Amino acid sequence: MSTIFSGIQPSGTLTIGNYVGAIRQFVELQNSHNCFFCIVDEHAVTVPQERLKLRDNIRSLAAIYLASGIDPNKSTLFIQSEVPAHTQLGWMMQSISYMGELERMTQFKDKSEGKEAVSSALFTYPSLMAADILLYNTDLVPVGDDQKQHLELTRDLAQRFNNRFLDVFTVPEISIPKVGARIMSLQEPTKKMSKSDENAKASIFMLDDPKKIEKKIKSAVTDSEGIVKYDKENKPGVSNLLDIHAVFSGETIEELERKYEGKGYGDFKQGVADAIINVLKPIQDRYYEILDSALLDQILDQGAEKASLVANKTIQKAKKAMGLGRVK
Numbered sequence: 001m002s003t004i005f006s007g008i009q010p011s012g013t014l015t016i017g018n019y020v021g022a023i024r025q026f027v028e029l030q031n032s033h034n035c036f037f038c039i040v041d042e043h044a045v046t047v048p049q050e051r052l053k054l055r056d057n058i059r060s061l062a063a064i065y066l067a068s069g070i071d072p073n074k075s076t077l078f079i080q081s082e083v084p085a086h087t088q089l090g091w092m093m094q095s096i097s098y099m100g101e102l103e104r105m106t107q108f109k110d111k112s113e114g115k116e117a118v119s120s121a122l123f124t125y126p127s128l129m130a131a132d133i134l135l136y137n138t139d140l141v142p143v144g145d146d147q148k149q150h151l152e153l154t155r156d157l158a159q160r161f162n163n164r165f166l167d168v169f170t171v172p173e174i175s176i177p178k179v180g181a182r183i184m185s186l187q188e189p190t191k192k193m194s195k196s197d198e199n200a201k202a203s204i205f206m207l208d209d210p211k212k213i214e215k216k217i218k219s220a221v222t223d224s225e226g227i228v229k230y231d232k233e234n235k236p237g238v239s240n241l242l243d244i245h246a247v248f249s250g251e252t253i254e255e256l257e258r259k260y261e262g263k264g265y266g267d268f269k270q271g272v273a274d275a276i277i278n279v280l281k282p283i284q285d286r287y288y289e290i291l292d293s294a295l296l297d298q299i300l301d302q303g304a305e306k307a308s309l310v311a312n313k314t315i316q317k318a319k320k321a322m323g324l325g326r327v328k
């Protein structure tokens with residue numbers, strides 16, 4: 001059975017972009033793969049975080065994973081900082097990463113642009129991400145489109161390590177969903193929907209109540225044409241809503257274009273909102289049941305233990321390959 005690894009940062013409430021690009025794929029894939037899903041809190045602290053808020057976000061993300069359908073009997077769910085092997089291999093990966101290739105990362109450029117104090121960890125973030133993936137002999141990494149560049153670097157680092165030292169790492173493939181790989185902002189549909197967008201109207205959060213979802217979809221930017229048609233270049237707002245509708249209702253874009261032919265954006269937007277609410281409402285109900293349960297802690301404890309077993313084996317191999325420590 002092939003192995004899957006993916007992670008999400010606990011840096012705020014998840015958006016439907018995270019759901020569509022990541023979690024929805026995870027729930028499907030766990031039925032046929034050996035899966036590791038991680039709450040990457042060490043990645044979150046590469047930018048300033050309020051400590052109590054971070055704690056809440058970690059727990060909340062664990063509950064969202066489970067409420068969305070991640071089954072601890074099928075998948076290993078754990079917190080990155082509870083498995084020290086991640087930072088250990090992260091250091092080794094930094095040692096073989098070049099400044100030039102890290103400087104080319106668009107996520108680093110976006111996140112550091114115009115900021116006065118940029119942490120060195122934000123710069124070396126992709127080396128830690130490579131470590132996350134490579135620790136588990138991962139074959140496939142399901143992510144949204146924005147992580148493609150990081151994945152290409154991960155593949156380069158794995159190959160570089162294998163060539164320079166010993167053949168330790170599996171070179172992972174990337175898996176990006178066909179529809180919804182990049183859900184866009186509702187207010188600026190040429191920009192990615194993001195957990196950290198300052199304009200709350202731009203994103204639908206997974207814990208938004210139905211009224212809020214309706215309101216945000218109704219105020220989403222479209223155009224003055226009044227025709228529901230997929231055309232990313234000329235109609236980015238409508239195309240984004242079509243993507244969202246398709247993913248949440250399971251209909252194809254063509255079916256939806258036909259369904260809303262001759263109807264205005266009012267009906268269309270109501271359809272988009274209803275499709276989202278139908279999927280999110282049951283997830284939200286489960287989320288509030290799980291959030292404060294002792295079961296959640298048990299699952300995370302077991303997850304960290306299971307992940308450590310695999311990760312520590314890889315660390316031993318990687319240390320040996322690099323000549324670190326003593327022969328035992």
Ligand code: TYM
Nearest residue numbers: 006007008009017018021022040129143144181182183193
């Ligand atoms: P993060 O926390 O920003 O996002 C988590 C996942 O959600 C996807 N995503 C989206 N997909 C579609 N449309 C969007 N608007 C959208 N926004 C986010 C992301 O592509 C991602 O799959 N660096 C990673 C976290 C990470 C990781 C890893 C991922 C750390 N180590 C190892 C995979 C493997 C990140 O910042 O994701």
